[in-house]
Amino acid sequence: MTQHEVRPLTxxxxxxxxxxxxxxxxxxxxxxxxxxxxxxxxxPGRVLGAFVDGELAGTVMSTTNVLAVPGGRRLSAGAVTAVGVRADHTRRGLLTALMRAQLHDVGQRGEPLAMLHASEAVIYERFGYGVATRARNVELARVRAAFRADAPLGGRVRLVESPKAETGDDLADDLPAVCVVPAGPDRPG
Ligand SMILES: CC(C)(COP(=O)(O)OP(=O)(O)OC[C@H]1O[C@@H](n2cnc3c(N)ncnc32)[C@H](O)[C@@H]1OP(=O)(O)O)[C@@H](O)C(=O)NCCC(=O)NCCS
Incomplete structure (x- = not known):
């Protein structure tokens, strides 16, 4: 461990x-x-820096966010991002100190959750993060694609608001009528 100071950046x-x-x-x-x-x-207040000999050597930040959880409630959450330690200061505990300070900060704000999209997933489990959901991107080459013969034609398009758990006006009521959620391991957990 190197001697370092962790503090919110101005x-x-x-x-x-x-x-x-x-x-x-x-x-x-x-x-x-x-x-x-x-x-x-x-x-302001959510960007942290780790300093070694007075020089910025690592940083993490979080943004104020909300996360819809099973059951439909929306909980406040710190969305963690911009995680980096200077290459000449890695493997000396800077990220560990930053993550610890950040989780403390998120807790102090009364946010019950911290979340992130990890490019390097193996890093974060030791800090308490785990896989909460899965996503898949699908690219469709339109020249090689066609509507199924049995796809319904006609009807009308209706613009709906985003889910509002508080009012019960939830897309979940409408979605089963228009799409099938796949069962099995790829279903978001
Ligand atoms: C990843 C990064 C932030 C780690 O910072 P660091 O200050 O070296 O981390 P620490 O010294 O606190 O190490 C904490 C633990 O994570 C492990 N670790 C660090 N980087 C890792 C990696 N890329 N893969 C797997 N484990 C890693 C360390 O071995 C250490 O584990 P240990 O205590 O069991 O030995 C830093 O290497 C970096 O900035 N990399 C480039 C940018 C990047 O990948 N950002 C994250 C994008 S998701």
């Missing part, structure tokens, strides 16, 4: 944290338009 340090994260992912330095696109995600 807004004037957010760009540096963004650069560090990009470098950790081996991306080139950002252009101003990259930062303009991403800066809105950096919420």
């Amino acid at each position: 807004e004037s340090e957010f760009r540096e944290a963004y650069e560090l994260f990009r470098r950790a992912l081996l991306e080139p330095p950002s252009k101003d338009e990259d930062w303009a696109r991403n800066s809105g995600r950096y919420e």
